[in-house]
Amino acid sequence: MTLIKSISGIRGTIGGDVGENLTPIDAVKFASAYGIWLKQQRNKKNYRVVVGRDARISGEMIQNLVMNTLVGLGIHVIDLGLSTTPTVEIAVPMEHADGGIILTASHNPKQWNALKLLNAKGEFLNGEEGAKILEIAESGSMSFSDVDSLGRISKNEAYIDIHIDEVLNLKLVNKEAIEAADFKVVVDGVNSTGGIAIPLLLDRLGVEAVKLYCEPTGHFPHNPEPLKEHLTDLSEAVVKERADFGIVVDPDVDRLAFMDEKGEMFGEEYTLVACADYVLSKTPGNTVSNMSSTRALRDITEKHGGTYEASAVGEVNVVELMKKNNAVIGGEGNGGIIYPDSHYGRDALVGVALFLSLLAEKQMKVSELRVSYPSYFMSKKKIELTPDLDVDAILKQMEAKYAHETLTTIDGVKIDFANSWVHLRKSNTEPIIRVYTEAPTQKEADELADKIIAEINSIS
Structure with missing residues (x-):
């Protein structure tokens, strides 16, 4: 079980220990940090946040925790109920809201959920903004509204149609x-x-x-x-x-x-x-x-x-x-x-x-x-991470090994060959190294991926 904090949001498995999984306490903690960060962006009287969720089993529980945490900060919540990520994104500017939260772990299995955080444009936060929210969450210094200044929740379930x-x-x-x-x-x-x-x-x-x-x-x-x-x-x-x-x-x-x-x-x-x-x-x-x-x-x-x-x-x-x-x-x-x-x-x-x-x-x-389109074939594989695996060191060694090829290192290591490529990077959403390859045939893409994985295993 795990809790992952990144620019993609706060993502984890339901249940287990606080701080290691997405427990109710963690949901409240990070929703609080987000709400406090929002209030730091503008000095105004009323703050509004749009909240929606996918249909995963834990969604209603997590959404109620998040919404009522925001209410406790004096923030008004527009509850879209069952929704989609892009629906929440378009609702934020339409509602003239200060931000939005989508409760979803995207493609992850049912035991996962996440808080995906949006700015006032209905777009995902950048790395600097995400880092500030994590800093607030870890500081433990949070102040909530008094009883006369609580927010409120209003439902609007028309947004999928909109x-x-x-x-x-x-x-x-x-x-x-x-x-x-x-x-x-x-x-x-x-x-x-x-x-x-x-x-x-x-x-x-x-x-x-x-x-x-x-x-x-x-x-x-x-x-x-x-x-x-x-x-x-x-x-x-x-x-x-x-x-x-x-x-x-x-x-x-x-x-x-x-x-x-x-x-x-x-x-x-x-x-x-x-x-x-x-x-x-x-x-x-x-x-x-x-x-x-x-x-x-x-x-x-x-x-x-x-x-x-x-x-x-x-x-x-x-x-x-x-x-x-x-x-x-x-x-x-x-x-x-x-x-x-x-x-x-x-x-x-x-x-x-x-x-x-x-x-x-x-x-x-x-x-x-x-x-009718150019034909390329891709292999998408992964290497499960263990606590003793030094991902940065592994990527540095792979970079050195292929220094004679065209390399891009703005996000992990991408190696461009004449007719194929491989991209190695640590996932933002799962405890894995992603190994993506592309080549003119599926066989070549799979073989390239297997070759790279074998090389990583030999040095890890």
């Missing part, structure tokens, strides 16, 4: 073409809030949705990370239903993957590639993804006359570079679409609408669309 309205109003979402295409789609909502939001969006677009695991019970029917090995039920359902394709999201609906009409993965990395292809064809410009994402985005961007840049891993890093380079679209290779015309956050609803627009206009099958 979010969908915002998506449908995007200029590049071709509602008419999508409706005319008469699509049939199977949706795997992993029994979380994607099972609410995605079918509602599809209905508004005139798409027939076959629901698979769309009851928001929090009992995930499979590992919630949207990878091929977890999605055999979706694959079978797409073929059985003779659907045009399948959609799967993670529990908080900021990651998106597709399955073609044959029940084969479109490729989580290619979610962003396809959406970028569509956006760039209408509004030429630049793109950004993180260092662990496919080279195919670079190829597509250059095809449309734009410039591609790679950031350190982490949504806040991608967003920062997108703003700097005026990127028209960006995101992460894990299926996270960031479209600034909507907002600066990964958003599966936006991704679905853009992908459907592309497919409707091209009038192609999903499998045909996939083979």
